Structures are given as structure tokens and as C-alpha cells.
Amino acid sequence: MTWQGELSAKKGEMLIMSTNQSQGAGRALAWQLRTRRLTFGRVPLIMGIVNVTPDSFYDGGKYLDVQAAVDHALRLEAEGADILDIGGESTRPYATPVPVDEELRRVIPVVKQLVDKVRVPLSIDTYKAKVAEEALAAGAEIVNDVTALRGDPRMLAVVVETGAALCLMHMQGSPQTMQVNPRYQDVVAEVLDFLSCCRDRAVEAGVAPEKIAVDPGIGFGKRLEHNVALLQNMELFHRLGCPVLVGPSRKRFIGDLTGALEADRLPGTIATVLTLARKGVQIVRVHDVAAVRQALRVFEALELAGLSSRGGS
Secondary structure: HHHHHHHHOOOOOOOOOOOOOOOOOOOOOEEEOOEEEEEEEOOOEEEEEEEEOOOOOOOOOOOOOOOHHHHHHHHHHHOOEEEEEEOOOOOOOOOOOOOOHHHHHHHHHHHHHOOOOOOOOEEEOOOOOOHHHHHHHHHHOEEEEEEEOOOOHHHHHHHHHHHOEEEOOOOOOOOOOOOOOOOOOOOHHHHHHHHHHHHHHHHHHHHOHHHHEEEEOOOOOHHHHHHHHHHHOHHHHHHHOOOOOEOOOOOOOHHHHOOOOOOOOOOHHHHHHHHEEEEEEEOOEEOOOOOOOOOOHHHHHHHHOOOOHHOOO
């Protein structure tokens, strides 16, 4: 059966858990990386974004220089990032693809410098097997593939051979086409089915289940109503048994809801992160680590105080 056939056959097989059931049902408690293990508590871990690009939608060009990117990554770690995600190709809507040699030139020197300077694991944000292979050889622990292994037929073999951790993201179309006319009959069910099929394919090929995380792909081939539906039902993704990673940072849905431009979307980002924390999401991918870390610390303190109060009443 073809890859597309497997996905079609899986449509409709997944029974969606009622939203009045426990939001923590099936929630993964850890993520096994190449050489270490991340464990999850009450609030999400923070993945800090390091864009080594000239054209990313929010911070494109700021960290294109290798030293600027390294300094930015070190600052994000100091602010409380638990993971650093390094990418050399923008995946914003209508972005121009980057040749593999140029992507390597941008990211590999950054990975090589950071691996001996930071304590937190490094993730490589790429769908190209060659880039992932070289980044992993340089010390990266995670492959963050926005195409969920569809972008390069060799990527799955690289992940299996290196023992890397893997994040599979849903995207309808490609960055060049994804926002042209995204359509779903039931976006939550369809994204769940897609990620379930991708996870199963990776496991069948030899990726250990405990090394796989999933990302519903907020803003990737979705309209406002699709993003809102996914965010409102994010707890359902725990039934996949994988850590759930979500990247809401300064995205267009916040602007659609509030009218704010990218530079003014930090409050909306924090509101979304706290909603995701309530739904048990394990990892949030953000630009503004310090602000999100502070918000999560207050959230955790108040939530634990509330649980203690209710438990003693």
C-alpha cells in the first residue's frame, strides 16, 4: 500500500476522545533523545527558536551571522530554554526553498559551536536528510521535520541510523502552497489521523516510539478557524502517546484575533502558551523565552496552590 493509501485507510479509524474526559489521558511523561531523556512536569518545556535565516516571518536576518546566532542561542538558554531549535530555512507562507549547500553553510557552524557551550539539547529544524545528518554528527539530538518525513525520502533512514529523536509536524501542502486554500472536513480528526499514520510509519521503519514527538502544525496550511479548533482540542493529541509540541509564537492567528502585528503579539503568544499548559502540552516552541518562562512559573505556582487548596477543602 502506498504512503497516501495508508493515510487514506487510516481516516476515520481514530475514535476521538470526548473533551469531558481527562485531559491527561495517555499523556507522555518523557521524550528519549539520542543521548539523554527529557521528562515533563506540570508545565511545558520551552524550545527556543534560533532562526539562522534572512527571511523568517518575525526575526529574519537578525541572526544570519554565525556569531549572532550563537550569541542569541546562549541568551535563550540563559533565559530558561530547555531545548534550542536551529533552522536555516524559513517555512513561513510562500517562503523560497533554500539549496541544501546554503542551509548547511548557515546551520552547521552554529551547531558545532553550541554543542560545547550549552547544557540543553540541540534540535535541527530541517526536512533535508543531508542537513539533519551533518547536524546530528555535529552533536544535535533532535530532528524537527515540518514535512513529517515527506520532504526527503532519505530522512527516515538518517533518523533510524543515528538514533535521533524525531518531531513529526502536520502541514497541508508546502510552505509555497499551504495558505492558498487550506480545507478540511474535520481539522482535528484529520490532523490526528495524519500524525498517527506518520508515527506508525516511523515506528515500523525502526524509530523507537519513545523518541517520537508530534506537532499539529499551527499556521501550516490552516485558516484561523482551523488553528482555533486545534488549540481548543489540543488535549486530544495526548492519545497518540507521544509528547506534543506546539509552536504558537507570534503567529498570524493571533493577529487575526486581535489585529496585532508580529512585533506586538507577545501577549497573545503568552495567552496561547498558558492555554496549552492547561491542556498538558509538553513542549512550546517560542521566540520570547524569558517572558514565556516567567508566565509559566507564575502559572505553575498558582495552579499548584489551587490544587492544594482544593485537595484540602
